[in-house]
Amino acid sequence: MTEFLTLLRKELLRFWKVGFQTVCAPVLTALLYLMIFSQVLENHVQVHGIRYTAFLIPGLVMMSVLQNAFANSSSSLIQSKITGNLVFVLLTPISNFQFFTAYLLAATIRGAVVGAGVLLATSWIGGLTMAEPLWIVLFTLLGGMLMGSLGLIAGMWAEKFDQLAAFQNFLILPLTMLSGVFYSVQSLPEFWQGVSRANPVFYLIDGFRYGFFAVSDASPWLSLAVASTFTLTVGLLSFVLLMRGYKLRT
């Protein structure tokens, strides 16, 4: 257990020591999104009878959770790989499962910390309720774990920082931005609704938002099922790659 707790602590310290960059900066980014979109759309748009700014906040919180969970595991792994200090973990008796869970938990915690930061920074805006807090916690965990696992895969696969940036810019960013963070998918044309519903991140955002307002585009149970299935699948895939030492042990 000490092995696991130490690796977890190291992963937490790694982002906490540069908290200005890993926590404060994404909170500020989310606030800028909120400021711009709410200024432009607050008086023009209402979703499910909810003020647009209040509707937007859970989406931004979840987007921050997802992007930062991915960034934590992927950047930690690739930095350690490229600088070579991953050897200090690979030489130890830490099991693959301990390695996997420590990275995953650290990624989820960073996602949750940034998400909580965004929530805290926007708490002065009225109209935000927490109708079903358990769903909020559940989807935060699922989102963090899904993106943490995906980050592990990206970190193992990438050999250069630009490969990781490509993974982030061409996969993670579109998946999170086109998932209903800024809008309800019901406002989209039918074709784009179909595309959005094929995006697993949509279910994470929608289920998370359900926790706040008790209304959502899709049934929260469907969101839970889809998010759980994806989290389990991607988690399993990253664990298998880790067990095989994919690009870690030659």
Next chain:
Amino acid sequence: MICTAFKPCSGSFEQVGTPAVAPAVSVRHVSKTFLRSRQSVRALRDVSLEIAPGEFFGLLGPNGAGKTTLISCMAGLCRQDAGDIRILGHDTRQDYRQARRALGVVPQELVFDPFFSVREILRLQSGYFGIQKNDAWIDELLAELDLTDKADHSMRNLSGGMKRRVLVAQALVHRPPVIILDEPTAGVDVALRQGLWQFIRRLNNDGHTIILTTHYLEEAEALCGRLALMRSGEICALEKTESLIRQFAKHRLTVRLSEGNVLPAALQTLAAPVPDAPRSWEWTLDALADIETVLATLRESGCTLEDMRISPPDLETAFLSFMGQQS
């Protein structure tokens, strides 16, 4: 299976488990092929060797001989295609956690985590091996490696030699009975190198098995009781150090003739000119008595000497002679 526990802060270890006869390292028929640029490169070819507990063992060979690949396989960083490796009886694949607990590795590359101070790194490394409170041993290691005043410095701010010493401390933080040093003195200045070797020698005297790779052959000669010479992924010699030197190196006589002297024709066939040293010649001697033959011939020819040196057989000569024969 052997279970090994360490006495706190003593730097030595005691066997708590079963047989004390298992080799410190056992490598049996290990092969490894890498795929590089769509071409397969055989890095290890059916390598077998055994290292006894408490040995100071040297692994030598030219660059690309397979030394680091073999070490990586022992440490679990690299997975062999065939064969098995055991550390104190623990299979590095089936029983990898026990095998890794028994092993400390100083990697060849100067790698470090820029986020942490020296002490934080050593505490984390202890934790990775399941050790919660290790400050007494960490302090001892820092003192031994002359790092006490750098304990709270970030790794980024240390010189290359200091970073190298932190790598040594990291490898020893869990008191491993088997220690692998992959070129540990590269980039370390002479005084620190001496200090490092004194420390490693003491660990060896306390019962730790040391496996060393180095390109400084005088170090290997002074420290290692037994050597394996590797070439093209194979072990081509596995001998006691003195036996290897005896077989492949001889005494050498070097003389510098006085100005205006010419080497007699009778001596020219066996003499080799010393590069960049005018009027200097060297002989490889089959027996020490040959010195008198050379000197007598020089005297008879009226040659006088400006300088003379007799060099005993050494590992460097033996290594070059052996590798020359192999190629």
